[in-house]
Amino acid sequence: MGIVRDHPELALFLSLAAGYLLGKLRVGPITLGGICGTLIVSLLLGTQHVSVGDDVRSVFFALFIFSLGYMAGPQFFANLNRRSLRFFVLCLVELVCVLGIAFGLAKFFDLDVGTASGILAGAATESAVVGTATEAIGKLDGLTASQIEQYQGHVATAYTVCYLFGLITIVIYTSQIMPMLLRINLADASREWWQRMRGNQGGLEAGQREAMPDVVGRTFLVTxxxxxxxxxxxxxxxxxxxxxxxxxxxxxxxxxxxxxxxxxxxxxxxxxxxxxxxxxxxxxPETAAVPGLDTPLATQQVAVTDKATVGHSIDSLVARHPEFRKDGVYITDVVRGDQDIPAAPETEVRRGDILTLVGARAGLDRVVAKLGAVVKNDATDFIYLGFGIVAGSLLGQIVVKFGDVPLSLGTGGGCLVAGLVFGWLRSLRPTFGAYPPQAATTLKDMGLAVFIACTGLASGPQAWPLIKEYGALLPVAGIAMVLVPATVSLLIGNRLLKIEKPLLIGAIAGQQCSTPAITAITQVARSSVPLIGYTITYTLSNFLLPLTGPLLVGVLGA
Incomplete structure (x- = not known):
């Protein structure tokens, strides 16, 4: 261990490599995931008093949270409408429940601010809360340096334990138990919904594509x-x-x-x-393919920016623009954020959606001009990225007091808000501020992984004492803080909001920001239909949940 203590970069990348390897282990439908695996490994290494500088943690967290906001920005603002209001209700249920339970546990069991924040982050399976809460604790008045370090360590430890139990609970509850409570076969219900949207064409399982593509060319002999x-x-x-x-x-x-x-x-x-x-x-009569007669079709990806296009279904879009049928242009795929959405006639197009168009080149150019701008794999605009993070960091320094409670977004919350705005502005005018999805995803994942590794290494010495002190409280809290908001959302979504059942189950996984849950759901559903509900609540909760960290810390710290 001496060489690892002397060279913290070894500890950092060892935590990443071993953590992601651990995260690949599967037990039934459950996998820990790379982030949780990284935190477990880094906590173990941290017990040997291995640490990385706080500046490294802050820089990578800023990259992660800005990239998260940038990717979610177009869909976040697109979802702020009357049609998405019922899904927004589910996110508010999640927000109120987890904050209320965390605050109640802190008061009833006299938990310190770090442990309560870690329970909130872990049970909500939202890693970003670890960062925003840790940063907020560092700004509390009246705490010594050793207390700040101890409480920040408690955030990581409580998060790890609660995350494990919260993850298992949300995966099993959404993919196995919820369909039984709703009295549906999830695969059949998803297929039926898909058939209604696609005119009785069968649905697809996750990861599948049609053996017979939608758009085809055929040759006929004139008689x-x-x-x-x-x-x-x-x-x-x-x-x-x-x-x-x-x-x-x-x-x-x-x-x-x-x-x-x-x-x-x-x-x-x-x-x-x-x-x-x-x-x-x-x-x-149809004939076999004729050499020399075949006409190659072009494929073009267009980012939707036209105001008149936003909010219309694909079917309505084709009817509004005669160029589709006149020029033989067809919409074959829809990508929203980093999720593939079924290109059904009833699928609603939103600002920032990436539509894949297939047709003759001249027709494609005319249709693209009507809808938005061609998606180009530009190099990252580091001017835009740099100023975005600077703006977010400055925004996070603003402190507002409600009575005796000082509240601020912190660097994490500020960069999240800046990311949302900068990503949204890019979607309005995609001629500047390029941040290609692959680059954004890489920096988002790398930033979170490095931040979590640094946090775990710093928190290792406090981990075991906290687990011994609270025993079964952390697992029980992790399970309860998943079951309560998910059950309330299930009742409200089904009985009051009348959300279609496959979409509702996906939306509940989204309000929990649980990628493993939606993966398990789509496997059970053998369809991507639940993803439609998931993308809406996932985008909203990705913005709202990280803000609960500073809020809880501010209230308890006061």
Whole structure:
């Protein structure tokens, strides 16, 4: 251990490597995850009095929390509308319950501010609360340096124990018990919902794609369409398919709407699979692929920025913009944040969504101009990133007093708010402030992992005494603080808000910010349908829950 104490960078990266390895271990549907594994390993190494400088922890936490806010920003502001209000209620239930239970436990059992904050962070399975609470404790008046260090250590230890039990509880409760309480088979209910949205096409299991893609091209031999124009054939098919190529003998013709087809012409059409099959009734028998007739389709990703587009379903969007059917452009995928959303006709498009469009190049360009801006894999704009973190850090220094209670966002809360605003501004005008999703995800994950490792190393000496002092209280608190808000949300969401049951189960996992839970849910559902509810509450809770750390510390510290 001597070499590790002398070289803290070894301890740091050993915590990351061994922690993520530990996090891969699976027991049934449960995996600890890399963050919890890192904290366990770093706490063990920390018992040998290995530590890393506090500045390292602060820098990486700022990177993590700003990146988290930046990625969530477009969807957070998009969700502040009447339609998402019922999902917002679930996040408020989570907020009130965890704060109330944590405060009640602190008063009833006379817990110190660090232990109470750690219970809140762990039971809510929200790692960001560890950072915001730890920072807030460091700013409390009247505490000595040793007390601050002790209480900050208690945050990490209580978080670890409560997280383990909270994680197991939320995964089992949402994926196994909630479907029984709602009296549904989650897989059947998800498939039925998907069929309603997709016009009776079957749903997909998580990680699957269609063996037969939605958008296809087929070639037909002209018999029935002899003497008709290309435009009249497309009109007869309600504009649902487009004629992309016509071959007459050895000559390839431009498929203008006025072009008159003759017997034995070869026609290639593109459209959704059911519509292209129907095209044979208007044109003639289908033929095998003809060399030289095939027309490559372009794929383009567009970020939705147009105000008139936001809030419309995909079906409504296609109806509002005739260019879709006229030019043969189709929406095949929707990405919201870092989640894939089913591109169903009823899927509502929101600002910042990334739509994958497939069609001819000229048609794509016209549609993109209507919806937003082409997504480019630009290099990270470090000017924008740097000023964003500076703005967040300055915002976090503002202290507001409510009576005798001093409240401030701290660097964590300030950077979270700045990230939300800067990410939202980028979505409004994606010509500046590039922060590619892969880069943002990497810095977010790396920032949190390093912060957690530093916290665990510093907290190691306080871990065992705290566990011995409180015994069964920490596991019981972790379980209770999951069951209470989840059960209340289940009742309110089902009976009062009338949220569709598969979406409700996903939304409850989202209000808990639990990625392992939604993973288990989608495995049971054999569908990505619950993700639709999850993305809304996950985005909102990712902003609201980190702010509970400074709030609880401020109230208890006073």
């Amino acid at each position: 029935r369409a002899d003497g008709r124009t290309v435009g009249s054939v497309q009109e007869a098919l309600s504009g649902r398919v487009t004629v992309e190529a016509v071959q007459r003998g050895a000559k390839r013709l431009t498929p203008d709407p006025g072009l008159r087809l003759t017997l034995s012409d070869l026609v290639m059409v593109v459209g959704l699979r059911p519509d292209t099959i129907e095209a044979g009734r208007e044109i003639g």
